[in-house]
Amino acid sequence: xxxPRKWIDPTWMLAPTLILLVVFFIAPVGIAIYQSLFSWDLLxxxxxxxxxxxxxxxxxxxxFWVTGRTLLFSAMVVSGAMSLGLSxxxxxxxxxxxxxxxxxxxxxxxxxxxxxxxxxxxxxLDPDRGIVAKALHLAGVGSVKLLNHPDTVLPVLAxxxxxxxxxxxxxxxxTGLQAIPNEVVEAARLDGAGALSRFRFIIWPMLRPTATxxxxxxxxxxxxxxxxxxxxxxxGPVRASTLFVYxxxxxxFMNLRVGTxxxxxxxxxxxxxxxxxxxxxxxxxxx
Amino acid sequence: xxxxxxxxxxxxxxxxxxxxxKDVSLDVEAGEFVALVGPSGCxxxxxxxxxxxxxxxxxxxxxxxxxxxxxxPPDQRDIAMVFxxxxxxxxxxxxENMSFPLRMRKVKAPEAEERVDTAAxxxxxxxxxxxxxxxxxxxERQRVAMGRAIVRNPRVFxxxxxxxxxxxxxxxxxxVEIAELxxxxxxxxxxxxxxxxxAMTMADRxxxxxxxxxQSYASPRDTYxxxxxxxxxxxLGNPRMNLLDASVQGRxxxxxxxxxxxxxxxxxxxxxxxxxxxxxxxxxxxxxxxxLEPLGAETHVRVEANGQILVLRVRGFAKHRVGDKVHLSPSxxxxxxxxxxxxxxxxxx
Numbered sequence: 001x002x003x004p005r006k007w008i009d010p011t012w013m014l015a016p017t018l019i020l021l022v023v024f025f026i027a028p029v030g031i032a033i034y035q036s037l038f039s040w041d042l043l044x045x046x047x048x049x050x051x052x053x054x055x056x057x058x059x060x061x062x063x064f065w066v067t068g069r070t071l072l073f074s075a076m077v078v079s080g081a082m083s084l085g086l087s088x089x090x091x092x093x094x095x096x097x098x099x100x101x102x103x104x105x106x107x108x109x110x111x112x113x114x115x116x117x118x119x120x121x122x123x124x125l126d127p128d129r130g131i132v133a134k135a136l137h138l139a140g141v142g143s144v145k146l147l148n149h150p151d152t153v154l155p156v157l158a159x160x161x162x163x164x165x166x167x168x169x170x171x172x173x174x175t176g177l178q179a180i181p182n183e184v185v186e187a188a189r190l191d192g193a194g195a196l197s198r199f200r201f202i203i204w205p206m207l208r209p210t211a212t213x214x215x216x217x218x219x220x221x222x223x224x225x226x227x228x229x230x231x232x233x234x235x236g237p238v239r240a241s242t243l244f245v246y247x248x249x250x251x252x253f254m255n256l257r258v259g260t261x262x263x264x265x266x267x268x269x270x271x272x273x274x275x276x277x278x279x280x281x282x283x284x285x286x287x
Numbered sequence: 288x289x290x291x292x293x294x295x296x297x298x299x300x301x302x303x304x305x306x307x308x309k310d311v312s313l314d315v316e317a318g319e320f321v322a323l324v325g326p327s328g329c330x331x332x333x334x335x336x337x338x339x340x341x342x343x344x345x346x347x348x349x350x351x352x353x354x355x356x357x358x359x360p361p362d363q364r365d366i367a368m369v370f371x372x373x374x375x376x377x378x379x380x381x382x383e384n385m386s387f388p389l390r391m392r393k394v395k396a397p398e399a400e401e402r403v404d405t406a407a408x409x410x411x412x413x414x415x416x417x418x419x420x421x422x423x424x425x426x427e428r429q430r431v432a433m434g435r436a437i438v439r440n441p442r443v444f445x446x447x448x449x450x451x452x453x454x455x456x457x458x459x460x461x462x463v464e465i466a467e468l469x470x471x472x473x474x475x476x477x478x479x480x481x482x483x484x485x486a487m488t489m490a491d492r493x494x495x496x497x498x499x500x501x502q503s504y505a506s507p508r509d510t511y512x513x514x515x516x517x518x519x520x521x522x523l524g525n526p527r528m529n530l531l532d533a534s535v536q537g538r539x540x541x542x543x544x545x546x547x548x549x550x551x552x553x554x555x556x557x558x559x560x561x562x563x564x565x566x567x568x569x570x571x572x573x574x575x576x577x578x579l580e581p582l583g584a585e586t587h588v589r590v591e592a593n594g595q596i597l598v599l600r601v602r603g604f605a606k607h608r609v610g611d612k613v614h615l616s617p618s619x620x621x622x623x624x625x626x627x628x629x630x631x632x633x634x635x636x
Binding site for chain 2: 181183184186187188189190191192193197201202205206208
């Protein structure tokens with residue numbers, strides 16, 4: 001092994017990355033863990049409370065409801081984005097200008113910022129002037145306030161998220177589909193497999209690693225949903241759309257409970273860490 | 288009645304409006320093994336794919352027996368195909384791969400198993416049945432692909448360059464096996480290859496294709512000894528036939544450095560001579576050795592005579608060296624004559 005002449009040389013070279021990592025990642029996590037052991041309202045000096053913040057979260061059921069809600073939201077987003085992305089990939093896996101235009105159009109939603117997407121859908125769903133309201137009105141259905149009802153708000157937010165990330169899922173599935181040799185599909189045709197059998201026995205088994213990857217990444221994306229909630233519902237009505245990251249935001253910037261927020265952050269960190277670990281493990285299996 | 292009959296096939300490719308097949312007609316008798324050879328892009332694979340039903344012809348008819356199958360989907364044509372890349376299903380075991388066509392045709396499990404076992408024994412892959420394709424060597428994969436074709440017991444086998452991904456030794460071994468197997472099963476086969484050795488050794492008849500046209504369709508021996516066109520003459524044979532520009536003057540054909548008496552038509556524009564028919568002699572036309580390729584059993588000798596470069600083949604190692612003077616004296620009987628379209632011209636008896 002080659003040894004550096006001066007110990008300072010490699011340190012210099014690593015410094016930019018190292019500084020970024022410490023300032024924006026390691027230090028915040030450390031601070032969050034530390035602060036989760038205090039009760040602090042940003043105004044008076046912090047008081048050490050030990051694990052009281054965690055216990056309070058568990059006792060109040062807050063943690064249970066936020067986690068459950070987020071998991072439900074994730075389930076809708078992951079299943080929606082995957083099935084829609086796969087269907088679009090199967091439909092659009094063709095040559096020609098028209099198909100490449102539609103592919104780009106679908107993918108373009110993924111490139112737009114979350115806030116812009118949220119605002120766009122806020123307008124579309126506006127109960128007075130939105131397109132959806134107009135359409136419902138024309139169809140004879142009275143005004144439906146999709147974002148103002150606890151039963152509909154979460155599916156609607158999930159729908160918006162699916163709308164945005166389906167392009168990503170589609171591109172991933174297209175890559176997977178194009179990696180399947182044409183010969184294999186042709187052999188299946190000659191072997192007597194119709195379109196459905198070809199998908200079930202040949203294409204889907206070969207797409208499974210891709211599906212695993214798309215599934216885990218969109219799970220992580222959906223777990224981190226914040227902008228959509230912040231812009232479209234602010235967690236309401238009656239907290240029905242308070243997802244994990246928004247709950248953290250709410251408790252620190254609205255309720256000024258830094259300790260509770262930090263405790264939530266630590267739990268969230270652990271959850272995401274395990275999700276990422278799962279993802280990396282599946283990725284390795286794929287390789 | 289031929290088992291397979293292709294009549295006037297035309298295939299356009301949308302890209303650049305290029306004609307892949309101009310007018311391809313081919314009859315294959317039942318039990319016959321036909322090789323389609325030609326350079327890349329000559330249309331041989333396209334012909335096979337149209338017969339399989341994987342592509343549609345823009346014009347022309349495809350008959351299997353007396354049934355026109357242009358509109359019959361590929362799985363109902365009773366044709367099995369072996370692909371160049373083997374096209375095995377990577378997520379299935381060998382057994383599952385081989386039984387897949389039977390499963391799709393709703394053959395009962397015990398019968399399917401029996402047919403897979405029979406085919407596996409025939410191909411000597413009985414010990415591989417529980418492996419997956421990525422655990423097999425190239426030769427083993429090709430056997431499995433063959434097995435998947437055999438279990439269906441199809442009327443016609445199609446092979447699309449099945450050996451071109453394998454190394455030379457394995458190719459030689461497998462080409463013998465494939466030809467024997469197909470004959471043993473008594474089935475009709477069309478075999479696409481760019482390897483002339485495969486075509487010569489395996490086929491009952493060879494169709495040589497060039498630029499979307501069948502240039503010649505005859506037995507390997509006839510194709511070699513009496514090539515129908517100058518292209519066929521140049522394509523088959525290694526080293527290639529010496530092809531020389533020629534002109535007819537009275538009763539003489541002049542093709543520098545040769546001139547010989549000729550009793551045929553005066554339309555001769557090219558003359559060909561196989562390297563093995565261009566013997567070295569003590570007298571005759573003087574030539575200079577400019578290159579030697581010793582291959583062991585034979586040596587390819589490149590000579591220059593009257594500004595013309597010729598290749599000839601001698602047995603064993605040549606005793607000549609580069610720069611040596613030699614003499615050529617080919618027999619006029621060995622010359623092949625072609626007209627300005629490249630078509631063969633026969634001498635009048």
